[in-house]
Amino acid sequence: MRLRGIKRFHYARDVEEALSLLSAYQGRAALLAGGVDLARAARGDLEGLIDITGMGLSYVREEGGGLRIGATTTLTGILENKAAQGYLGGFFCEVLRQVAAPPLRNMATLGGAVVSAHPWADIPTALVALGAEVRWSDEKGEHRASVEELWQGQFRKIFRNAVLTEIRLPAWEGAFAFEKLSRSACDIALLNCACGLGIEDGKIAWARVAVGATPRRGRRLTWLEDFLVGNQPGEGLWREVRDRVEAQVEVSSDRRASGAWRKAVVGPLVARTLKRAAEKMGDA
Amino acid sequence: MEVVAERKRTSVVGKNVRKVDGVVLVCGRPKFTLDVDLPGTLVGKILHSPHAHAEIVSIDTSKAEALPGVACILHHGNVERIPYTTAGQGWPEPSPYDSFLFDRKVRFVGDRVAAVAAESEEVAEEALRLIRVEYKVLPAVFSPEEALADGAPVIHDEEDATGIHDAQHNIAAAVDIPVGDIERGFSESDVVVEATCEIPYSQHTPIEPHCTVAYFDEEGRLVIRTSTQVPFHVRRIVARALGLPMERIRVIKPRIGGGFGTKQEIVLEDVAAALALRTGRPVVMVYTREEEFVCARTRHPMRVRVKLGAKKDGTLHAIEMEATSNTGAYGAHALTVLSNVGSKTLPLYNKAPHLHFHGKAVYTNLPVAGAYRGYGATQGYFALEVAMDELAERLGMDPIELRLKNHIRAGETSPIFEKIGEGREGKPMVVRSCALEECLKVGAERIGWYEKRSRRRREGRWAYGVGMACAMQGSGITGIDMGAATILMNEDGSFRLLVGATDLGTGSDTILAQIAAEVLGVPVERIVVYSSDTDLTPFDVGAYASSTTYVSGTAVLKAAEEVRRQILEVAAGMLEEPPEDLELSGEQVVSKKTGKSVSLSEVGHQATYVVDQHQIAATASFVPPESPPPFTAFFCEVAVDTETGVVRVQRFVAAADCGVPIHPKLAEGQLEGAIVQGIGHALTEELLFSDKGRCLNANLFDYKIPSSLDVPHIEVVLVKSEEPTGPFGAKSIAEVGINGPLPAISNAIYHAVGVRLKRAPFTPERVLAALHRDG
Incomplete structure (x- = not known):
């Protein structure tokens, strides 16, 4: 299936124009930024394409230790940005470097990753762990939500008539780490994990843990976060984490990996990710 | 990489000379199969079976044929039924004749049911959707164990297939080679171990999928321009499959984007040629990546x-x-x-x-x-x-x-x-x-x-x-492969090397040019290589079985030695010395006795225009013993x-x-x-x-x-x-x-x-x- 029915190609100058075009097509148009997912799963019903890369939404700005990233910023654009490189000791760039291959990262946008939010993708797992917030506009006005809230709802329906504008990554006093298991260097994950820790007086002050590609989309393990707080990082704790995660995290099979294998490796994966985050804090 | 070896002194062989096609490839200039745009070309597409094993009860193409832009639809009901093999091997083919252009039965999900030629890819695809096929689904088997079991469905129950070892038991081929007494061997052994290893379905994934353009030249001969490792086998097999005299077919192998064996198969050429024959128009066909995985060929699991x-x-x-x-x-x-x-x-x-x-x-x-x-x-x-x-x-x-x-x-x-x-x-x-x-x-x-x-x-x-x-x-x-080469000298002392050998990205054009250049005492740049065109180049079985350097290379060596002999003969006349006193190197024929010399361009000029005018040329063949x-x-x-x-x-x-x-x-x-x-x-x-x-x-x-x-x-x-x-x-x-x-x-x-x-x-x-x- 290709984009065979396209009759018109538009360059939207701003969000308002993009929205009015979307509305005029009544569902038969799509926004185009990186185009990666549009090319992967091309829809035969589309008549219009609306290019949104010229609306000033390609930027990375540091704000109070956090990042504001315009929705049409490419993954390469983020990787090359100084502020992004400095954010959380380079954590977010560490994640993006493991996403797909350089030619695809030159095309793919962060907004695209949020709007598509593939269950096997790495970026949603990282954004959930970070507690990222997204902003979008529709005909009713501007909206904001955490990615967790967004993805719990019918987000695909929202973005049929809305323009995602910005992704905000909050500041954290601590360190994050990301681990991924895949078949080859450019492959999607068979399982991924993003963890963050704050350590005060040798004890875990806060924790963020998200596991994705289970094969479901990345989601937090809040029960594990609660358990971690107050504990001292160390091999004993990581062993405990490993056992608890293995016992409690729900995983299942898809054609890339079986539930049995995911069950066997999810504990070690979370434990090693947490350990690496703690090591980044200089406190393993 | 290093070569841990001391070689005989050679000036071209054993050297990392610039690939004869390296610069143009880097510049993106060579023409691959699809890099032609013939007026009036139709797009061919294949309807694949959705069932693993089924009889085709009926095919209704009326709606598809009524679609504007559809030129022709072929299926088992309107083509001749001729058994053949798609395996591009030397004659007599060791693979069974168990394939047909289109058959009454489909045997895997992806098997051919029908083919459409239409004015555009979109129309061709729409036409495929409009073909109504009624199937009688048959039980299917998905492993050798199931296929060999008692009562398993017979996959090749057609009576006109030949060369199948035991069709009733789904055994395409069998071997049994005993040497000595194996049981005695084990009983006399001090240690016995056993390992059973298994390889699944895997695919070659060449960067360029199978693709073909079939058209008629100005004299009405069928030209098949195709991404193949075996142009001469394509000509022979398509001639059989379509019942055409071989002299009416020309196969051209342009630049190839990889093969690894999958292009030792005739998977599109027969269909494209059939569509071109039926419509009288050029037909282009190219596999999608999905088709390449499923409908081309795989490694034998x-x-x-x-x-x-x-x-x-x-x-x-x-x-x-x-x-x-x-x-x-x-x-x-x-x-x-x-x-x-x-x-x-x-x-x-x-x-x-x-x-x-x-x-x-x-x-x-x-x-x-x-x-x-x-x-x-x-x-x-x-x-x-x-x-x-x-x-x-x-x-x-x-x-x-x-x-x-x-x-x-x-x-x-x-x-x-x-x-x-x-x-x-x-x-x-x-x-x-x-x-x-x-x-x-x-x-x-x-x-x-x-x-x-x-x-x-x-x-x-x-x-x-x-x-x-x-x-x-x-x-x-051994004893089957044959490669041949023709070398012709130009009047300026350069050469044309015509080989049936098929460079599919391996660099064999360069290697064969090196062999010729070494014998003829010239740099590789003085050899123009033209490979794999069944009208212009001599026969070669093609690029498979690790054969090109050894088999085609020996043919080139023999042809070059004969051309060298002819050159020395002409030079002998010019220098008034016997040929055995002359040697050829550095684009010169030099007398070992007197030091007198003539350049190759002078020899070429002499033979072409001056005395006893003739074409210095030779063709040689080689069958490896x-x-x-x-x-x-x-x-x-x-x-x-x-x-x-x-x-x-x-x-x-x-x-x-x-x-x-x-x-x-x-x-x-x-x-x-x-x-x-x-x-x-x-x-x-x-x-x-x-x-x-x-x-x-x-x-x-x-x-x-x-x-x-x-x-x-x-x-x-x-x-x-x-x-x-x-x-x-x-x-x-x-x-x-x-x-x-x-x-x-x-x-x-x-x-x-x-x-x-x-x-x-x-x-x-x-x-x-x-x-x-x-x-």
Whole structure:
């Protein structure tokens, strides 16, 4: 299936124009930024394409230790940005470097990753762990939500008539780490994990843990976060984490990996990710 | 890469000359198959079967034909029924005639049902949707075991197919080669080990899928411009399939974007030609990537059981090898791939007096297997070399020692050479060059074998190990392959080299030009190479069986020597000296006695315009009486994540004996590329099927091949060797490299974590399961 029915190609100058075009097509148009997912799963019903890369939404700005990233910023654009490189000791760039291959990262946008939010993708797992917030506009006005809230709802329906504008990554006093298991260097994950820790007086002050590609989309393990707080990082704790995660995290099979294998490796994966985050804090 | 060798003094051969097509390729100028735009071209598309096994009860094309822009629809009801094979092999084809342009029955999900030619791709696809086909779905079988079971559905029940070993039992081909007394051999052995290894469906994934343009020239002859490894076989097979006289067909092979064996098959040319014939218009056809996975060809999935018996000192006494090959819905290369499982492996260890090689190639309702680099040897070596590793362990011997004790040496032979040929008996052969001992020594040094082997390294969850394997292949097919070359001298002293040999990206145009240039005393730039056009170039079987350098190269050598003789004769007249006193080098003919000389351009001018005017030219052919094996020793180092089962190949060393490498860098590239493909086989590549036989991962998103980021550090060493029967001492290198990674990686994993992986690919899941089971 290709984009065979396209009759018109538009360059939207701003969000308002993009929205009015979307509305005029009544569902038969799509926004185009990186185009990666549009090319992967091309829809035969589309008549219009609306290019949104010229609306000033390609930027990375540091704000109070956090990042504001315009929705049409490419993954390469983020990787090359100084502020992004400095954010959380380079954590977010560490994640993006493991996403797909350089030619695809030159095309793919962060907004695209949020709007598509593939269950096997790495970026949603990282954004959930970070507690990222997204902003979008529709005909009713501007909206904001955490990615967790967004993805719990019918987000695909929202973005049929809305323009995602910005992704905000909050500041954290601590360190994050990301681990991924895949078949080859450019492959999607068979399982991924993003963890963050704050350590005060040798004890875990806060924790963020998200596991994705289970094969479901990345989601937090809040029960594990609660358990971690107050504990001292160390091999004993990581062993405990490993056992608890293995016992409690729900995983299942898809054609890339079986539930049995995911069950066997999810504990070690979370434990090693947490350990690496703690090591980044200089406190393993 | 380095060449550990001192060669005879040559000025072109053995040098990394610039590829004859290198600059234009880098500039994107060469024309590939689809880089033509003929007026009025129709687009051809194929309707594929949604069922694994079904009879076509009826086809209604009326709605599709009524669609504006549809020029023609072909199906079993409106084409002649002629059995043939799609396998592009020499005549008489050893593969069964079990295929038809379109048949009344479909035998796998993706089989041909009908074909449409239309004004555009969109119209063609819409027409496919409008064809109404009524199927009577039949029971299907998806493994050799099911296909061989009593009462299994008969996949080839058509009466007009020929050459099938036992159609009633779904056996496309079978081999049974006993040597000595195998049972006695085992009973006399001190140690007996057995290993059964399995390779699944994998695909060649050439960067350019199959594509073809069929059209009529101004004289009404059918021209097939196609991405093929076998242009002359395409001409012969299409002529048969369509009932056309061969002289009405011209096949042109333009630049090719890779093949690895899958383009040794006629999968589109017959359909495109049929559509062009029916419409009288040019027809272009190209497989989508999904079609390339499902409807082109794959490696033969295979289970190979190897049983080794040895004396206490490690000398092999008996080898049994049993292969169960899945040829899919049709028997393309079924017999010959099966034969090669034994014929390309068993001679490597020629010390055992008792051998038994037997096996079956079985039809199933899955995609069609065919030729794939390694051609059965890859499957055979996986089991043989894993079994050798087990044997070494049981004997308490170093695996290298075990190989050294048993491998064939120069001057030795194996009864297998005579017993197994290409679909028939082979020919006796003595191995005249073998530097495997040196390969083992050099490879072991490079990888640090003895040090790493003596202690297992463990760092946290990562366990490290080293493993090795050996392999050989052949150089062309004895007594069957024929390559021919024509060399013509131009009046300016340059040359045209016309070869039927097919450069599919391997660099053979350059290598053949080097051979000619060396003999004719000119730089490669003075040779214009034109390859693979059935109207213009002499015959060649094509690019397969590791044959081009050895077979076509010898033809070039012979033609060049004859042209050289003619040049010296003309020069002798000009210099008034006998030809035997003259020598040819540096674009000059020089008298060894008087030092007088004439340039090649003066010779060319003289012969063309001045005295006794004639074309200096020669055509020569070569049929190899022998097929000298190249040898390779493979070593690799792996890291195994014991918590997840992830395997990383960290380093790979391959030391090869390919005789004298005509172009060392291209030889290195062949070896490296084959190793990377082998790593893909070992770690990731596997086509998956639903319980209805539908392929689930027919795309590069789900089917993973190694990318440049996955490739470990690969060290390739070409050791000193010279094959006396080869052109300038050369033998082959194209395939042997793919035989090593599967067993070497499996053996390295065993060294690292103590579990044997015998089912490829060694996914994290399989490795972890093995660790939990056996670790």
